[in-house]
Amino acid sequence: MxxxxxxxxxxxxxxxxxxxxxxxxxxxxxxxxxxxxxxxxxxxxxxxxxxxxxxxxxxxxxxxxxxxxxxxxxxxxxxxxxxxxxxxxxxxxxxxxxxxxxxxxxxxxxxxxxxxxxxxxxxPTNYFCKTLTASDTSTHGGFSVPRRAAEKVFPPLDYSQQPPCQELIARDLHDNEWKFRHIFRGQPKRHLLTTGWSVFVSAKRLVAGDSVLFIWNEKNQLFLGIRRASRPQTVxxxxxxxxxxxxxxxxxxxxxxxxxxxxxxxxxxxxxxxxxxxxxxxxxxxxxxxxxxxxxxxxxxxxxxxxxxxxxxxxxxxxxxxxxxxxxxxxxxxxxxxxxxxxxxxxxxxxxxxxxxxxxxxxxxxxxxxxxxxxxxxxxxxxxxxxxxxx
Amino acid sequence: MxxxxxxxxxxxxxxxxxxxxxxxxxxxxxxxxxxxxxxxxxxxxxxxxxxxxxxxxxxxxxxxxxxxxxxxxxxxxxxxxxxxxxxxxxxxxxxxxxxxxxxxxxxxxxxxxxxxxxxxxxxPTNYFCKTLTASDTSTHGGFSVPRRAAEKVFPPLDYSQQPPCQELIARDLHDNEWKFRHIFRGQPKRHLLTTGWSVFVSAKRLVAGDSVLFIWNEKNQLFLGIRRASRPQTVxxxxxxxxxxxxxxxxxxxxxxxxxxxxxxxxxxxxxxxxxxxxxxxxxxxxxxxxxxxxxxxxxxxxxxxxxxxxxxxxxxxxxxxxxxxxxxxxxxxxxxxxxxxxxxxxxxxxxxxxxxxxxxxxxxxxxxxxxxxxxxxxxxxxxxxxxxxx
DNA sequence: GTGTCGGCCGTCTGCCGACAA
DNA sequence: TTGTCGGCAGACGGCCGACAC
Known part of the structure; x- marks a missing residue:
């Protein structure tokens, strides 16, 4: 039935x-x-x-x-x-x-x-948009955040810690919460999103070439959105x-x-x-x-x-x-x-x-x-x- | 990647x-x-x-x-x-x-x-349709094939082998091939699809409650199809x-x-x-x-x-x-x-x-x-x- | 007859710095 | 500055029979 x-x-x-x-x-x-x-x-x-x-x-x-x-x-x-x-x-x-x-x-x-x-x-003024690389979408690692972008739209890290890190919470268009571990590490130092990133990638079915964007608004809220690469075929x-x-x-x-x-x-x-x-x-x-x-x-x-x-x-x-x-x-x-x-x-x-x-x-x-x-x-x-x- | x-x-x-x-x-x-x-x-x-x-x-x-x-x-x-x-x-x-x-x-x-x-x-005469259980769609195991169904629509196994098993190849509506390892084992004995099954489940995004069906036609070809549980939300x-x-x-x-x-x-x-x-x-x-x-x-x-x-x-x-x-x-x-x-x-x-x-x-x-x-x-x-x- | 589980092994996920572009 | 990789540890996928309904 x-x-x-x-x-x-x-x-x-x-x-x-x-x-x-x-x-x-x-x-x-x-x-x-x-x-x-x-x-x-x-x-x-x-x-x-x-x-x-x-x-x-x-x-x-x-x-x-x-x-x-x-x-x-x-x-x-x-x-x-x-x-x-x-x-x-x-x-x-x-x-x-x-x-x-x-x-x-x-x-x-x-x-x-x-x-x-x-x-x-x-x-929005405080926002950045990055096109995802193969490494970003690979299961092998996390998301590499462009340095200027991280400094502009992410809450400041406590650089006295080693390594400096924090938990980011961002909301998407459907008001879903996404949590990411934001860390500043490596040699040379860089900003990365590690834990939580792959869940986001697979949930949104992102592939290399798609874009992700973060917004930091006046109320100190963090938002994120996606823009898919124009697959010729959004039939x-x-x-x-x-x-x-x-x-x-x-x-x-x-x-x-x-x-x-x-x-x-x-x-x-x-x-x-x-x-x-x-x-x-x-x-x-x-x-x-x-x-x-x-x-x-x-x-x-x-x-x-x-x-x-x-x-x-x-x-x-x-x-x-x-x-x-x-x-x-x-x-x-x-x-x-x-x-x-x-x-x-x-x-x-x-x-x-x-x-x-x-x-x-x-x-x-x-x-x-x-x-x-x-x-x-x-x-x-x-x-x-x-x-x-x-x- | x-x-x-x-x-x-x-x-x-x-x-x-x-x-x-x-x-x-x-x-x-x-x-x-x-x-x-x-x-x-x-x-x-x-x-x-x-x-x-x-x-x-x-x-x-x-x-x-x-x-x-x-x-x-x-x-x-x-x-x-x-x-x-x-x-x-x-x-x-x-x-x-x-x-x-x-x-x-x-x-x-x-x-x-x-x-x-x-x-x-x-x-079709030689076909069966099974609603997937939690175990069927879990990553923990494979697909449990109802006995009568397996005997009716799958090619016969060589029961002299221990355990009897074979490779099944089935085609879907888009003419894609799906390969499954079909094995008859366990105590009591039962028919299972193991290797290949989870790939199919995740590719088709099947969840418990969805149905899968197999057809064995006169030309000895095997086909498979799916019927999703009517999520009222096929919006x-x-x-x-x-x-x-x-x-x-x-x-x-x-x-x-x-x-x-x-x-x-x-x-x-x-x-x-x-x-x-x-x-x-x-x-x-x-x-x-x-x-x-x-x-x-x-x-x-x-x-x-x-x-x-x-x-x-x-x-x-x-x-x-x-x-x-x-x-x-x-x-x-x-x-x-x-x-x-x-x-x-x-x-x-x-x-x-x-x-x-x-x-x-x-x-x-x-x-x-x-x-x-x-x-x-x-x-x-x-x-x-x-x-x-x-x- | 078949749904679910504990056990166990192997693969892959995912975090790290190295290195080079 | 940042994309990709090798290395490594731990989580999870996935195959097995046990067991119960």
């Missing part, structure tokens, strides 16, 4: 752990990820959402997925709720957002109201619903919400998604309407480095136009074709969105003379590329 | 391993699961599909999911394709089916054609798409296919789904139109036992009517309210579908006098419960 096994309290996978540590979530998500603030207005891109599903199921959007002609390529929404989550199995971070498309009337008034540029991302178990149905579901949910001005829920998985697809309205408006771009123009764009910091890559705009003229005409999603300066950047996306880049102008930046009030109601109508608007 | 187990070919989760062992798949799916044959006509129930998603995501269908008024509660479809699959991570078995709703005209002619009752389920990582969107997706995909008579794809996960939701047309027609049921009538229904065999439970029909009169009026899905004889059956579903039960008639079963040709076009129209039809 197939019965559900008792004991485990499963019901509350989500909904209970609402208040997980925000600093830790952001640290795991990476330096480039920022979440829009509750109560603000955002622009939601079904295309970007679709890309997230495609990346996760490792399957392209099939051509026989129905069109949703009444679903615009971007939806201005009120952001009612944002909660941070972490997958119980994999520790993947993701955010749940509740969006409500503005009414037609409200959409027109959008430019009369101040619009938010989005909060800056708050990466989500689709043993229950076909990827086609998932794509359709996302589109239908958005279309229904748009038609009825009702709320809908989306999940944003920053490390699975190629790009953010919920953009603060102000950031969008500024990039699309108040920035002059044209073919041949040079630009900079931020990327995350291996060591979880950011660096800029340079490139040149090679074209402007629809990514998918059939399904998503007149969309600003990845409307900019680009070429990258460095040959090592060969794997970078050949198309970006306007709000992702920072155009380099030879002439000084000036406050936009363009009136905030548009003459034509928006977002209905013809293609509205910046070049046309700034005529 | 602790490395991710080599050899796993991740890239080809689906698509490649089309021809996985059918016997093994059915053994893992259980004795009650049967798949309709390719080329036949089936009845697809969006409600049942929805229940599968609800069970997997552990979330009820939200009330704000849009209605699909043009999506009937059952869809007669041509079954174009059925492939058996197994989840790479968990070994969960599931089937992918390609369905094509019949045209309106074809739907009317359904009863003029012979309809298939569905193939009987083919459980699929929904870090990418909300369960609402999944529900909508399934409905929208079916609605679109119904409207355009085009093909759509569904996944059927027999151990995650509360009930089958793709039913052979003949089985459906027989149950719904050629069987007389009424309140107070007694019936039998098959269930799977702990030991992977089947037994009948008895019950009484307590009511007949819509499960969800608002969303799914006039549906035959779980239209029968029942009470179960045994108090231990308290967790059994209070509602079943007609094709799941075997009504007990005090009067002899007679060939249905009901004409095969319906007067009223079907499936449009008013509720068509058997009682009304047999007036």
């Amino acid at each position: 197939r019965l559900s096994s008792p004991g485990l309290n499963h019901q509350s996978q989500e909904g209970e752990k609402k208040c997980l540590n925000s600093e830790l979530w952001h640290a795991c998500a990476g330096p480039l990820v920022s979440l829009p603030s509750v109560g603000t207005r955002v622009v939601y891109f079904p295309q970007g959402h679709s890309e997230q599903v495609a990346a996760s199921t490792n399957k392209e959007v099939d051509s026989h997925i129905p069109n949703y002609p009444n679903l615009p390529p971007q939806l201005i929404c009120q952001l009612h709720n944002v909660t941070m989550h972490a997958d119980v199995e994999t520790d993947e971070v993701y955010a749940q957002m509740t969006l409500q498309p503005l009414s037609q009337q409200e959409q027109k008034e959008v430019y009369l109201l101040p619009s938010e540029l989005g909060t800056a991302n708050k990466q 989500m178990p689709s043993s229950v619903l076909s990827s086609d149905s998932m794509h359709i579901g996302l589109l239908a949910a958005a279309a229904h919400a748009a038609a009825t001005n009702s709320r809908f829920t989306i999940f944003y998985n920053p490390r699975a998604s190629p790009s953010e697809f919920v953009i603060p309205l102000g950031k969008y408006v500024k990039a699309v309407y108040h920035t002059r771009v044209s073919v041949g123009m040079r630009f900079r764009m931020l990327f995350e480095t291996e060591e979880s910091s950011v660096r800029r890559y340079m490139g040149t705009i090679t074209g402007i136009g629809d990514l998918d003229p059939v399904r998503w005409p007149n969309s600003h999603w990845r409307s900019v074709k680009v070429g990258w300066d460095e040959s090592t950047a060969g794997e970078k996306q050949p198309r970006v969105s306007l709000w992702e880049i920072e155009p380099l102008t030879t002439f000084p930046m000036y406050p936009s003379p363009f009136p905030l009030r548009l003459k034509r109601p928006w977002p209905t109508g013809l293609p509205t590329f910046p070049g046309m608007l700034l005529r | 602790r490395l991710s187990s080599p050899g796993l070919n991740h890239q080809s989760q689906e698509g490649e391993k089309k021809c996985l062992n059918s016997e093994l798949w059915h053994a893992c799916a259980g004795p009650l699961v049967s798949l309709p044959s390719v080329g036949t006509r089936v009845v697809y129930f969006p409600q049942g599909h929805s229940e599968q998603v609800a069970a997997s995501t552990n979330k009820e269908v939200d009330s704000h999911i849009p209605n699909y008024p043009n999506l009937p509660p059952q869809l007669i479809c041509q079954l174009h394709n059925v492939t058996m699959h197994a989840d790479v991570e968990t070994d969960e078995v599931y089937a992918q089916m390609t369905l094509q709703p019949l045209s309106q005209q074809e739907q009317k002619e359904v009863y003029l054609l012979p309809s298939e009752l569905g193939t009987a389920n083919k459980q 699929m990582p929904s870090s990418v798409l909300s369960s609402d969107s999944m529900h909508i997706g399934l409905l929208a995909a079916a609605a679109h296919a119904a409207a355009t008579n085009s093909r759509f794809t569904i996944f059927y996960n027999p151990r995650a789904s509360p009930s089958e939701f793709v039913i052979p047309l003949g089985k459906y027609v027989k149950a719904v139109y050629h069987t007389r049921v009424s309140v107070g009538m007694r019936f039998r229904m098959l269930f799977e036992t702990e030991e992977s065999s089947v037994r009948r439970y008895m019950g009484t029909i307590t009511g007949i009517g819509d499960l969800d009169p608002v969303r799914w009026p006039n549906s035959h899905w779980r239209s029968v309210k029942v009470g179960w004889d045994e108090s231990t059956a308290g967790e059994k579903q209070p509602r079943v579908s007609l094709w799941e039960i075997e009504p007990l008639t005090t009067f002899p079963m007679y060939p249905s006098p009901f004409p095969l040709r319906l007067k009223r076009p079907w499936p449009t129209g008013l509720p068509t419960f058997p009682g009304m039809l047999l007036r």
